[in-house]
Amino acid sequence: MIDRPPEFDAAFQEKLTTLFLWRRDVRHFRPDPVDPDLLRHLLEIAALAPSVGNSQPWRFVQVQDAARRAKVVANFEQANAEALADYKGEQAKLYAALKLAGLKEAPVHLAIFCDEGTAQGHGLGRRTMPEMLDYSAVMAVYGFWLAARAHGLGAGWVSILDPAAVCRDLDVPAAWRLIAYLCVGFPAEDHIDPELERRGWEHRRPAGDFIVRR
């Protein structure tokens, strides 16, 4: 695996496309536990993400304590109620009917932070775009997500949260910024289309709509 540059054949390329097509934001989980060795492997994959200046700013917190998890659930429920209040009429009804997190069922809670205080990388690449540090941690999330799906696991990114409260409730260092809170486990269903599209919240546009030339 590491002795010489790999070649990726058409069969792999096609399967990789399939992986991207079937990755989903999962909110419906089976209760089956996740093998700790698999979780560790997925975190190692996450840590292979690009990082600005080789800063590796990602910090992974496995949230195992029931009391801490309950605080995150309460955090989500309050933030979600507040979000619902922003919508009116049919849109409010539709929002209220959406299941936007699988926090109670997912066997694994994983919070990903960015260590804004890290000296690693010596600031390279961050002078004019300091947000690159956060972006590095975001890529670690996506790497985890894709690798998880390749192992039959689903992940759901919960952003309907007060991030400052998550930092406090998980007792992380002051310099850590919450990037993502993930629910992870075996999905109850597999779909090729996003739940938000299936439920009529928002449709996807084709990729060509997003491409321009200059």
Next chain:
Amino acid sequence: MIDRPPEFDAAFQEKLTTLFLWRRDVRHFRPDPVDPDLLRHLLEIAALAPSVGNSQPWRFVQVQDAARRAKVVANFEQANAEALADYKGEQAKLYAALKLAGLKEAPVHLAIFCDEGTAQGHGLGRRTMPEMLDYSAVMAVYGFWLAARAHGLGAGWVSILDPAAVCRDLDVPAAWRLIAYLCVGFPAEDHIDPELERRGWEHRRPAGDFIVRR
């Protein structure tokens, strides 16, 4: 590919790990052109990234005009000179010797923006973490990058740029925020270790260093 949920076997999982291991930030390119159909395919993969509320905020700009490319090169050279001035002694010498972008050689310049003004997604998931919109576009970058590597292409993310000047020089809508400026092409060399590590700028730490439990 789309009729029923896929299964990913151990051989695919291993090859996927190899892909993550050998993805690199590439700054040394061969001049060979990139097939436009392949580039289009990679952008379609990029657009399969997760996006908050199904907002799909990524906007892909293929920078083909020589004058615009020259402005980006000048932007980089100025920002890089300013960055160099922040370092002293041996570190300044080392920084000055690094090749931090392949803008002049890469056959493809691709700028990825986030449309901060998009109504798509109706704000879902962005109320307490508005940065989720940018993060969605970041994941599109990583999806592109991984798929590119699976097709033998390399990408390098150039963040040593004044982002406001890039927006101006590429004449994009005012609501678009620069997320990434990528050099894309066939790499002149393949490596399993990052160039910044190989050149002594910064070493990588093992994944276990980044994992905590709560």
